[in-house]
Structures are given as structure tokens and as C-alpha cells.
Amino acid sequence: MAVDSGPAGAAPRSQPAIAFEHVDCTFRTPDGIAYTALRDLNLQVADGEFVAVVGPTGCGKSTILNLAAGLLTPTSGRVSVHGIPLAGLNRHAGYLFQADPLMPWRTAIRNVALGLEYRGVDRPTAEQRATEWLARVGLAGRGDVYPHQLSGGMRKRVSLAQTLILDPEIVLMDEPFSALDVQTRVLMENELLEIWAANRKSVLFITHDLEEAILLADRVVVLAAGPGTHALGEFLIDLPRPRDLAELRTTPRFSTLYHDIWQVMKDEVLKSYAQHKSRG
Amino acid sequence: MSYRRLLFFRVLLFAGLVTTWHLLVQFEVLPAFFFGEPAVVFQRTWHWFASGEIYPHLGITLLETLVAFVLGAGFGLGGGLWLALNPTASSLLEPYIKALNSMPRVILAPIFAVWFGLGIWSKIALGVTLVFFIVFFNVYQGVREVSPLVLANARMLGANARQLLRTVYLPSATSWVFSSLHTSVGLAFVGVVVGEYLGSARGIGYLILQAEGLFDINTVFAGILVLTILALILDSLVSRLERSVLRWNVRSTQTSPGA
Numbered sequence: 001m002a003v004d005s006g007p008a009g010a011a012p013r014s015q016p017a018i019a020f021e022h023v024d025c026t027f028r029t030p031d032g033i034a035y036t037a038l039r040d041l042n043l044q045v046a047d048g049e050f051v052a053v054v055g056p057t058g059c060g061k062s063t064i065l066n067l068a069a070g071l072l073t074p075t076s077g078r079v080s081v082h083g084i085p086l087a088g089l090n091r092h093a094g095y096l097f098q099a100d101p102l103m104p105w106r107t108a109i110r111n112v113a114l115g116l117e118y119r120g121v122d123r124p125t126a127e128q129r130a131t132e133w134l135a136r137v138g139l140a141g142r143g144d145v146y147p148h149q150l151s152g153g154m155r156k157r158v159s160l161a162q163t164l165i166l167d168p169e170i171v172l173m174d175e176p177f178s179a180l181d182v183q184t185r186v187l188m189e190n191e192l193l194e195i196w197a198a199n200r201k202s203v204l205f206i207t208h209d210l211e212e213a214i215l216l217a218d219r220v221v222v223l224a225a226g227p228g229t230h231a232l233g234e235f236l237i238d239l240p241r242p243r244d245l246a247e248l249r250t251t252p253r254f255s256t257l258y259h260d261i262w263q264v265m266k267d268e269v270l271k272s273y274a275q276h277k278s279r280g
Numbered sequence: 281m282s283y284r285r286l287l288f289f290r291v292l293l294f295a296g297l298v299t300t301w302h303l304l305v306q307f308e309v310l311p312a313f314f315f316g317e318p319a320v321v322f323q324r325t326w327h328w329f330a331s332g333e334i335y336p337h338l339g340i341t342l343l344e345t346l347v348a349f350v351l352g353a354g355f356g357l358g359g360g361l362w363l364a365l366n367p368t369a370s371s372l373l374e375p376y377i378k379a380l381n382s383m384p385r386v387i388l389a390p391i392f393a394v395w396f397g398l399g400i401w402s403k404i405a406l407g408v409t410l411v412f413f414i415v416f417f418n419v420y421q422g423v424r425e426v427s428p429l430v431l432a433n434a435r436m437l438g439a440n441a442r443q444l445l446r447t448v449y450l451p452s453a454t455s456w457v458f459s460s461l462h463t464s465v466g467l468a469f470v471g472v473v474v475g476e477y478l479g480s481a482r483g484i485g486y487l488i489l490q491a492e493g494l495f496d497i498n499t500v501f502a503g504i505l506v507l508t509i510l511a512l513i514l515d516s517l518v519s520r521l522e523r524s525v526l527r528w529n530v531r532s533t534q535t536s537p538g539a
Contacts, residue, residue: 101433115437146528
């Protein structure tokens with residue numbers, strides 16, 4: 001159970017929460033063609049650090065998260081968690097998927113309580129804590145509705161509560177806000193930062209939105225276009241915390257960072273675009 | 281068109297059809313011996329209910345339908361779940377299941393009569409074979425199409441194999457049972473009545489069979505009328521049950537996927 005280990009945890013601080021070392025990941029398509037999604041990827045998330053990974057579409061961003069979650073195993077190389085090579089599912093991690101993974105037959109509160117129930121917490125206690133978490137993500141009093149009765153943004157909040165109620169040491173996020181409208185998105189980003197600041201988790205946040213990456217993260221990693229994706233560059237984001245996302249966007253430092261990172265990203269985006277065009 | 285007007289025209293249509301039937305027989309365009317007389321049919325039906333003669337038969341047909349549905353759905357749910365989660369067994373059994381499904385299973389009635397006698401169990405057996413395959417295929421398909429995302433999410437939240445079965449596979453399989461509810465209850469009813477019709481001592485099918493033996497066409501029509509009303513009542517009960525059980529399901533308002 002992840003509850004007893006805070007951000008400082010039992011593991012020594014010197015070990016990164018997640019480390020990818022020379023990771024290759026190759027898939028075999030149904031017609032037998034090998035597709036190398038990742039080639040020689042090196043990536044680290046320090047304990048309590050918020051790392052955002054940006055890259056053009058189709059560059060294997062989700063593959064990175066699936067590897068970190070233990071849902072996939074690398075073809076070669078090593079993924080380790082707190083210095084220990086990952087075998088099977090990553091029990092230290094919570095995973096916020098890009099699409100909506102809620103169970104349609106469970107009410108919001110029962111969805112949030114799901115992980116606690118799996119851990120043997122009795123139902124009244126689990127639902128009590130789920131109620132608290134629903135309130136924390138701004139859905140107080142909406143516990144008894146089913147997912148299809150909620151908007152996309154609300155379902156995302158339920159997913160967030162469902163993942164964070166287990167207090168995972170590591171949070172993996174796959175473009176969690178990409179399907180939301182702009183206003184909801186800013187609200188959710190602010191909420192995420194607030195929750196993160198209260199209890200510093202190690203976060204690996206995948207997005208295609210550079211602006212979002214800079215606003216949220218301590219460090220931004222830029223990926224090359226696929227196939228054979230690897231990290232092209234890393235940028236330390238030295239914007240002060242706590243951050244006001246709306247104001248931060250207009251500061252000169254933000255513009256400089258955006259410009260610098262975009263210079264590295266631009267070529268890859270064009271490359272990816274050309275590939276998609278020639279393929280399609 | 282407002283609902284009231286619609287209702288009026290629907291009743292008018294029914295009355296018109298019955299009147300046409302009545303007139304055709306009355307003026308001997310159609311022979312009454314073969315086509316019956318609507319007045320006598322309604323009279324016979326009324327007499328059945330007024331004298332209470334029909335109730336034991338109605339009760340038996342309903343009981344058989346209910347038992348056939350519950351057993352068929354239960355076996356279908358269990359079998360579908362088991363097979364969907366066992367790739368080896370499912371690839372081994374696939375051609376046999378296909379064969380059993382494409383066989384016109386009503387033809388098993390004589391065999392069931394020999395195996396289970398002329399009591400209620402041979403009728404239930406026939407109903408079960410019809411219901412089983414509907415539920416079985418729905419559950420089988422449903423479990424195989426469980427969203428990989430919901431599965432991955434449940435695993436990341438810490439579900440073990442048993443918890444996955446209980447919280448992911450079983451609820452999603454059950455939803456498929458309910459989505460085929462109209463078809464399967466209807467087929468339980470069909471199986472039971474056909475079973476009764478082919479040999480029995482009680483039930484609505486038995487009444488029809490007897491009347492047919494006596495060339496009493498009016499009683500045959502009365503039996504059909506009672507069966508139709510019963511089927512309509514069952515169907516509306518199913519709709520009610522569905523609404524209360526599948527509150528979460530947007531799909532529940534649509535008709536079931538192909539039988």
C-alpha cells in the first residue's frame with residue numbers, strides 16, 4: 001500500500017523515482033513488421049519532481065508511460081523505480097489515462113472508491129474517503145451520478161480523484177487535459193498544481209502542448225519524432241512556485257523558455273508532419 | 281400527432297380489422313369453419329378468465345417461461361464468461377458452438393420429451409436451449425470487448441485476478457445479459473409454448489393443441505389471443521426491469537443487439 005510512504009519515502013533521495021536507461025521498445029504489427037517506437041531512451045524523474053515530456057504526435061509518448069506503469073516491458077534496456085528494476089506492474093504509480101477509463105456501471109463515488117476497495121478497505125470507510133476526494137476535485141454532492149451523466153471535464157476530475165485517493169508516490173499522466181475545453185483545462189491545471197504542491201509526488205506528465213508543459217513542470221523533456229524516439233533535449237524550468245498559470249503566460253521568462261524549447265521541437269514537429277503526410 | 285389522437289387511431293385500426301374479419305365471415309366470403317368468428321373468439325377468451333379455467337394453464341406457462349429464462353440466462357452467463365476468459369477452450373469449442381447455434385433447436389423438442397417426459401421439464405429444457413445461446417453469445421462478445429482501458433485502469437488501481445472478474449468482467453457481462461433481455465425472455469416464451477404444443481398435459485400450448493384436434497378454430501384463436509396479451513405484458517415488465525437495473529446504461533433505451 002502506497003499510503004505509508006510519503007514523498008521522502010523509504011527510498012534514499014539520491015535514487016530517481018523513475019529511470020529509463022537505454023530503453024528500446026519494438027512492437028510487431030499484425031502483418032509481422034517490426035516497429036521501433038523507442039530507441040535508446042534515457043529519462044529520469046527525481047523524487048518529488050514534476051517532469052513534462054513533449055513531442056510531436058505519434059512519437060511514442062504513451063509508450064513511455066505504459067513502460068513506466070509496467071503495462072509494457074522494454075525490448076531492451078532498463079526501467080527502474082527507486083533504483084529497483086521494474087518487474088510486472090508498477091505498484092508505486094498511479095496512472096491517469098488520456099481517455100476516460102471510468103466504469104460506466106459504477107457511480108462517481110464508487111469509481112473513486114475502487115482502488116481502496118481493491119486494497120480491502122471496507123465500503124463505508126472507502127466511500128467516506130471518496131466523498132472527501134470528490135469534494136477536493138470540485139464535485140461535492142455529485143457522488144451518486146453515473147459517468148455518462150457527467151461532462152468530459154467532470155469525468156476527468158473523477159479519474160483524478162480515483163488515481164490520487166491511493167496516494168501514489170509516482171503519478172503518470174497521459175495528456176490528461178487534452179480533450180477539455182480551454183477554461184476547464186486551466187482550472188484543472190491549477191487544481192493539479194495545488195494538489196501536487198500540497199504533497200509533492202513525482203510526476204511524469206506527457207503532453208503535446210508545450211505551453212502546458214512549461215507552466216506545470218520543473219523540467220521539460222523534448223522527444224524526437226518517431227519511429228525510434230529518444231530524448232532530444234532537456235530544459236530546466238526555473239519559473240517560481242507557486243505559479244499563477246494565467247499570469248505566468250505573459251511573463252518574459254515564459255516567452256524565452258517557450259522560444260528556446262520550440263527551436264528544438266520545431267524540426268521534429270515538421271519531420272513528423274512530413275511523415276504523416278507521406279503516409280496518409 | 282398528439283398521443284391521444286394516435287391512441288384513437290390505433291384503437292380504430294384494431295376495431296376496423298376485427299370488423300372486417302367479422303363481416304367477411306358473416307357474409308360467408310371466408311368459411312367460418314376455417315377462419316373462426318371474432319365474437320366467439322372474444323367470448324371464449326372472456327369465459328376462460330371469468331370461469332377461472334385458464335389460470336392453471338396460464339400459471340404453468342408462466343412458470344415454465346420464468347424457469348427457462350433464469351436457467352438459460354444463468355448458464356449462458358456462466359458459459360460465456362468462462363469461455364471468453366479461456367482462449368484455449370474457446371478456440372477448441374468454437375466450431376461446435378457454431379454448429380449448435382446454427383442448428384434449428386426447436387427440433388430438439390421430441391428428444392427432450394423422451395428425456396424429460398411430458399411434464400414441465402421438457403418445455404423448460406427447450407426454452408433453456410433457446411435462451412442459452414442468445415445470452416451466451418452476448419456475454420462472450422461482451423467480455424471480449426471489455427474496454428482494454430477500463431481493464432488497464434483497474435489493474436493500475438491494484439485489482440487482482442479475482443477482483444477483475446468481480447468488478448470488471450461480471451458487471452460488463454451482466455449488462456450484456458440485460459441488453460439481450462427482450463429477445464431472451466421472448467425466446468423462453470416461444471420455446472415453452474412450442475414445447476407445450478408438441479406434447480403436454482397443461483399450459484396454453486396444450487389448450488391450443490386440444491382445440492386444434494377438435495377443429496375448434498375459435499378456441500385456437502382465443503389461445504393465440506391470450507398468448508399475445510401475455511407476451512405483451514412480459515415485454516413491458518422486462519422494459520421496467522431494464523430501466524431500474526440499467527440506470528447507468530445509455531444503451532438500455534435501444535433494442536438489443538442481433539439475436
